[in-house]
Amino acid sequence: MKQWRSSSLGYPRIGERREWKKALEAFWEGSLSENELLTEMKEQRFSHINKQKEKGIDLIPVGDFSLYDHVLDTAFMFGLIPDRFKSETGTDDLATYFAMARGSKEAVACEMTKWFNTNYHYIVPEIDHFAPRVAHNQLLDYFLEAKNELHVKTKPVILGPLTLVKLAKGYQENDFASCVRQLIPHYMQVFKDLEEAGAEWIQVDEPVVSTSISDEEVELLKEVYHEITSGLSNVKLLLQSYFEAVDRYEEIINLPVDGIGFDFVHDEGANFAQLKKFGFPKEKVLAAGMIDGRNVWKADLNDRFEYLEKLAECVDSDQLIIQPSCSLLHTPVTIETEDSLPPLLKGALAFADEKLEEVTILTKGLNEGKASIEPVIDDQWRQLDALKQSEERNRGDVKQEVSDWNTRTPGRKLPYSRRKKVHEEFFRLPLLPATTIGSLPQTKEIRQARSKWRKGDWGNEEYKEFIERNISEWVSCQETIGLDVLVHGEFERNDMVEFFGEKLGGFAFTRFGWVQSYGSRCVKPPVVYGDVYWKEPMTVEEIAFAQSLTDKPLKGMLTGPVTITNWSFVRNDVSKFDVNRQIALALQKEIHALEERDIHMIQVDEPALREGLPLKVEKQAKYLAEAVYAFKLTTTLAKDETQIHTHMCYSNFNDIMDTIDQLDADVISIEAARSHGGLVAAFENDHYDKGIGLGVYDIHSPRIPPVEEMEKSITRALQVLDPEQFWVNPDCGLKTRNIKETVESLKNMTEAARLKREEIKLTNSTKAR
Known part of the structure; x- marks a missing residue:
């Protein structure tokens, strides 16, 4: 029985x-x-x-x-x-x-x-x-x-x-x-x-x-x-x-x-x-x-x-x-x-x-x-x-490169205080620069085009022309809206992790391996089954094309090593730390490829950095130290004039402010809109001197926030942050929003930034008298 x-x-x-x-x-x-x-x-x-x-x-x-x-x-x-x-x-x-x-x-x-x-x-x-x-x-x-x-x-x-x-x-x-x-x-x-x-x-x-x-x-x-x-x-x-x-x-x-x-x-x-x-x-x-x-x-x-x-x-x-x-x-x-x-x-x-x-x-x-x-x-x-026993899990060249870097301490050549001066001269941005996180609306037409290309119904040239047409339209749209730093929109990308995994060695992809992320939002995590390595440029073609259409700075968009690891199904025969470092070295080469095409504002997104944090307090320091190491390993060879951005998603950041600072990113954007101002309080107790954008509106909701609401969010943030370090942006990418919602919300956002900018100038002028 x-x-x-x-x-x-x-x-x-x-x-x-x-x-x-x-x-x-x-x-x-x-x-x-x-x-x-x-x-x-x-x-x-x-x-x-x-x-x-x-x-x-x-x-x-x-x-x-x-x-x-x-x-x-x-x-x-x-x-x-x-x-x-x-x-x-x-x-x-x-x-x-x-x-x-x-x-x-x-x-x-x-x-x-x-x-x-x-x-x-x-x-x-x-x-x-x-x-x-x-x-x-x-x-x-x-x-x-x-x-x-x-x-x-x-x-x-x-x-x-x-x-x-x-x-x-x-x-x-x-x-x-x-x-x-x-x-x-x-x-x-x-x-x-x-x-x-x-x-x-x-x-x-x-x-x-x-x-x-x-x-x-x-x-x-x-x-x-x-x-x-x-x-x-x-x-x-x-x-x-x-x-x-x-x-x-x-x-x-x-x-x-x-x-x-x-x-x-x-x-x-x-x-x-x-x-x-x-x-x-x-x-x-x-x-x-x-x-x-x-x-x-x-x-x-x-x-x-x-x-x-x-x-x-x-x-x-x-x-x-x-x-x-x-x-x-x-x-x-x-x-x-x-x-x-x-x-x-x-x-x-x-x-x-x-x-x-x-x-x-x-x-x-x-x-x-x-x-x-x-x-x-x-x-x-x-x-x-x-x-x-397969060759995919036993690449000597990858293991040797990781081993070589294990004896070195990665980090930018110049400290932030000096990089900041270089960037101010190089980019000449206004006070409270307005930008977005990266992705722009993935319409039904875009998804259908990608499907036709994947199925072979469209050739590479036809698909490339379609993507470039969307990039052109949205570069023009962003300029009309008045954004100060533009993005190419990521129309060629399916998912921010899957896209990179498809272009890196050591990854495999399922057809129906979806899991729920939030609400109806599902993701299809890559499977990291072998040693990870860089094969060829992954993002350069589309981003360089977009930059050629505008005189304004345009961000190159990469997904960071910790996020790729945390949002993938990772092999369980080696530590996640080893996988992080393999991915970081691959992305290091991608940053160099972008710089070779004169892209000097590069966002290395780490929305999932905190979610891998162990539940036990005593284990967290080791994880965070490794996350910082992987991020720095990714960006360590970036040129002095290259401004490194990063982005983090919904989470409790108050207890990892030291880690955020240690990343040594020039600008960080954090989802803050749904916390209803609560995240701003973290900066009342922890001094942060680098560039930062606390999302001024929630992109996960279909509502279009009014100018006054976003201006209020900016005002609240400036109670604890210096205007010279504050960036104005949505709290996440705009991939899931429709075009009308996106355009109207960004218009309101840039108007809120303009009004606040003028108010600060007027205040400073009055003080000068």
Whole structure:
């Protein structure tokens, strides 16, 4: 009889062909009604449940599916709706939900930031005027529809109260515990409803326990779960951690819950070491995350099985559940649809569906003996070993170049103070120069043209003429708008990481390997499967053409090494630091190629620098030092007159200001609009003397901000920054916006910059008198 069970923590929402994304965008465009959207989404939920059932998963989640974001879902369910979205017609409707995520004509969207150390973005809950309630138990709806229509008793999944409040904003730090306590009766109501409906297990995600939590937070965890579980009798709670090891192991395993989920992939052995040292309660279930839920490589099943056997020696057979290390939200759906990958590589890959198969294979091995899965273990090992021994993973020239630089300290020849004077003379920019981050609208026409070219319907010359026509139109448009520093628009680029990966050695690309980044925005991360090297110029042709059309400076646009690494599925046989340095050396050569064509303003984007930050405080310094090293290695040979820019996306920058300074970029732009001015406060306590642009409007919302709103943002920034260092720009690239939104917003932005510039000149003139 089967003893050990298998489980899934969460399944990708987007569908094999991004059906989820297409339905959402059709609804937003008005071509799909609300009822049609909800019907389509229900069909997708059912498809995901049925697929996991077919794979042999015992505990199948519900509540992992979302119309936008699971953090937003939790906040919305508990009525945490900011006042600016409330109206007399009610606030619990779909329009309010999407307004919180995307903004509306009347209200700015909620802030968005990275989900722990991943490339997934969540909507930040706002809990000022805190009055939680159960607005609608959506989790109960999902459980009942699966039970009644599919006859599957699922495992509801919900974000836990401590993590929900920890990820929120709008409250004072000393009110944290009070906010959590106010949520307890509402969580109890949700759980009680599920218990009465027949749920056997509820997965409560508390990834905050994998961070460096305090004594007070541990005591609060005990209090919260004691109160919650005391009101339940027939349903079991599984407290789930992931992404790293838990520091407070002894306290966590003794929380008054029925099961604990640990990550045994990304814990660096710490969870197992603590398990061996302190044991595990006999009355609890251990949910063991054995398969990597964040990367795409097949598991070494022999290694994983031996690890499981060690765990099985520590707990009874009815205590162990086998599962991925985290939700499979972070992986593509299936490798089955990939028909163009080299067999050597495809044989080593596993996406969400294949990872669930690995979970069930390991479960079978425990239940029926290792001999029952030996053929699969041997076959998988042969496929992984073939890639390991391949020429692609063993390029001596790449390894030697990295080794040579390891003995040197990279950095610009002149210090910033002297470079600044060189740049002032070289570029002669006005006060508060206005620019954009890089990308301009990728219209349907542009996407269709790229598709025709890739399919061979268009030749290289026809495609080149099309791209150059768009570049010409937008260079002219930017000049008309009045921008001071222009961009070429990136019309030839599909994705800011994929584009470079396609031109570098050591990368491979899938056809359908999409993952969700934020909302309906999906990305298709490259697969770094070999040593990375520069083959030929990647960006020079289009950027040099654009610069030839204008006398104004135009930025060359590169994606930085840390972002390429963090936004790719990276080989797991070497450290990420090694991959960073290989990519940095390739980009170093690209900067030289741009300079050879007289491009001397070059933006090396690092939007993902902070998202790779380890959750444990003690590990962060090493990561940040390596990030600085990789960035400096990229830019170290740039000429004195070359002005290096960089850009960073939504994240909490306050605690890495030293790192930002150490990058030694001449100008940095940071997404700041959705923080509603909160990011500016970071510069009140930390002096920053280099050029900086704090995004003055949110490009992730379709609304066109008025001049007054952006002028107010500039004014707020200039309370802590010198006008001579401040740049005016949107908070991110404009790829996802339409032409009208882009042009009108940029016109307002440049007008706001002009008005503020004139005000400063007038003030200075008055002072001079």
